[in-house]
Amino acid sequence: MAATQVAAPHAPGRLGEPIPAVDLLDYLAGLDAWLRDRRATLDGLDGELRRLGAQGADAHPDAGGNRAPTTLATLTGDLVLAMSMWQSVNDRVTELLRLWDSGRADATAREAMSRTIWGRLRSEAGQSGQTTLPEGTRLTDALLTQLRGRLAFDVEHADIIARLRRALASIVRSEDHADVGSDLQQRCGQLRAAHHRLREDSMRGADIAGRLRELEDAVARLERDAIVSAATRREHRRDADRAERLLAELGERVAPLRDLVERCRREILDPPLLAVPDPQRLGPVPQGTAVVDYLQRLASVERxxxxxxxxxxxxxxxxxxxxxxxxxxxxxxRAAGREGSPTVVAARGEASDAVEHTPCDVTLATDLVEQYEYLVQPLPHARERRGTS
Structure with missing residues (x-):
C-alpha cells in the first residue's frame, strides 16, 4: 500500500458545546474520505498477509530490515487490532451522521455530536482502552504505519515486489533452457544473485528503482538469448538426427559400391580410378554447432x-x-538374308569376341558392333530387285 494520502480531519469544537454546522459538514466529509482510504489500506495489508500465509512465510523483516521476531501471527494480530479500531471509528461516524440528519441538526443535536466526537469510545476488541474519536483516528493511523513499516508495503514497494517476482520468474525460465556449465547458466546465476541482493535491499527500505530497471533489462536479454539458444539447440538436435539417418544410409551403400567397383575392375579394361568414400571416417555425429559442418561433409560424401x-x-x-x-x-x-555371308559372319564373330572378352575393351567392342550393324544392312541392289519384283 502507498503511504496514506488522506489525512485524518481536524476535529472541531469542544466537549459539551454545540459545534457550528459548517465545521461539522467539513469534518464529516473528511471522516468519510479518511474511512474509505483506511479501509483500502487495511484490505491491502490483509491481502499481503494472506499471500504470505499461502507461501508458508514464518517471519517477515521488520521496518529495520531485521528478520527477528515478527511472526505472521503477530502481524495478523496487529491487523485485527487496527481493523477493530477502524470499526470503532466507523461506528462513531455512523452515530454522527444519524445526529446530523442530513444537515437538519439543531443546537441540541450539534451538542450531542460534540459529545460523540470528544467523548471516550472503546474498541470492540477491548484492548484499545477508552479514546475520543480524534484519538481513535490517530491510533488507527499509528497501527497502520507500524504494519506498513513491518511489511514494507506501499504502492511503490508493491510494484517493486511484483517486478522482482516477474524478474525471478524470467530467470527461472531461462535456467530451464540453459545447459549445465554453459555461459547462459553462468549468467542465470549472476542475475539470480543480483536479484537476491535487490530483494534484501528492498526489505531494508533502500531505493532500488534504478538497479531494478537495469536488472529487468539484463533479465529480458537473458530470456531472449535463452529462447534463441533453446531454438538453436532444437535445430541442432534435428540436424543431428538427420545426420544419423544420412550416415546410416551412406554406410549401407558402401558394400554394394565396393562390389560394383570390384566387378567393373574385373570385367572392364581401363576402368575408372575412383575410390569408394567411407562415411565412417568422418567419426560419430557431433553435437551443437559442429553438426552443421558435419552435415555438409556428409553431403560431400554422398555426392x-x-x-x-x-x-x-x-x-x-x-x-x-x-x-x-x-x-x-x-x-x-537373318531377315535380310545376310546371315551366311562370310563377311557378316566374320564381323559378328569379331564383335562377339570383343564384347564377351574379359576384361572388355568397351571402346573397341563398340566400334566392332557398329561395324557389324552396318554390314547386316540389306544390299542396295537387293533392295532394288525386291522393289522390281
Whole structure:
C-alpha cells in the first residue's frame, strides 16, 4: 500500500458545546474520505498477509530490515487490532451522521455530536482502552504505519515486489533452457544473485528503482538469448538426427559400391580410378554447432558416392547394351538374308569376341558392333530387285 494520502480531519469544537454546522459538514466529509482510504489500506495489508500465509512465510523483516521476531501471527494480530479500531471509528461516524440528519441538526443535536466526537469510545476488541474519536483516528493511523513499516508495503514497494517476482520468474525460465556449465547458466546465476541482493535491499527500505530497471533489462536479454539458444539447440538436435539417418544410409551403400567397383575392375579394361568414400571416417555425429559442418561433409560424401556409382556402372551398362545390339543386329541379318555371308559372319564373330572378352575393351567392342550393324544392312541392289519384283 502507498503511504496514506488522506489525512485524518481536524476535529472541531469542544466537549459539551454545540459545534457550528459548517465545521461539522467539513469534518464529516473528511471522516468519510479518511474511512474509505483506511479501509483500502487495511484490505491491502490483509491481502499481503494472506499471500504470505499461502507461501508458508514464518517471519517477515521488520521496518529495520531485521528478520527477528515478527511472526505472521503477530502481524495478523496487529491487523485485527487496527481493523477493530477502524470499526470503532466507523461506528462513531455512523452515530454522527444519524445526529446530523442530513444537515437538519439543531443546537441540541450539534451538542450531542460534540459529545460523540470528544467523548471516550472503546474498541470492540477491548484492548484499545477508552479514546475520543480524534484519538481513535490517530491510533488507527499509528497501527497502520507500524504494519506498513513491518511489511514494507506501499504502492511503490508493491510494484517493486511484483517486478522482482516477474524478474525471478524470467530467470527461472531461462535456467530451464540453459545447459549445465554453459555461459547462459553462468549468467542465470549472476542475475539470480543480483536479484537476491535487490530483494534484501528492498526489505531494508533502500531505493532500488534504478538497479531494478537495469536488472529487468539484463533479465529480458537473458530470456531472449535463452529462447534463441533453446531454438538453436532444437535445430541442432534435428540436424543431428538427420545426420544419423544420412550416415546410416551412406554406410549401407558402401558394400554394394565396393562390389560394383570390384566387378567393373574385373570385367572392364581401363576402368575408372575412383575410390569408394567411407562415411565412417568422418567419426560419430557431433553435437551443437559442429553438426552443421558435419552435415555438409556428409553431403560431400554422398555426392562422391553418386559419382563413383555413375562412373563404374556406365561401362557395365554399355557392355550390356552392346550385347543387346549384337543380338538385334543378328536378327536383322537373318531377315535380310545376310546371315551366311562370310563377311557378316566374320564381323559378328569379331564383335562377339570383343564384347564377351574379359576384361572388355568397351571402346573397341563398340566400334566392332557398329561395324557389324552396318554390314547386316540389306544390299542396295537387293533392295532394288525386291522393289522390281
Amino acid at each position: 562422391a558416392m553418386d559419382v563413383v556409382e555413375t562412373q563404374y556402372a556406365r561401362p557395365l551398362r554399355e557392355r550390356a547394351a552392346l550385347r543387346y545390339r549384337l543380338g538385334t543386329a543378328q536378327q536383322r541379318a
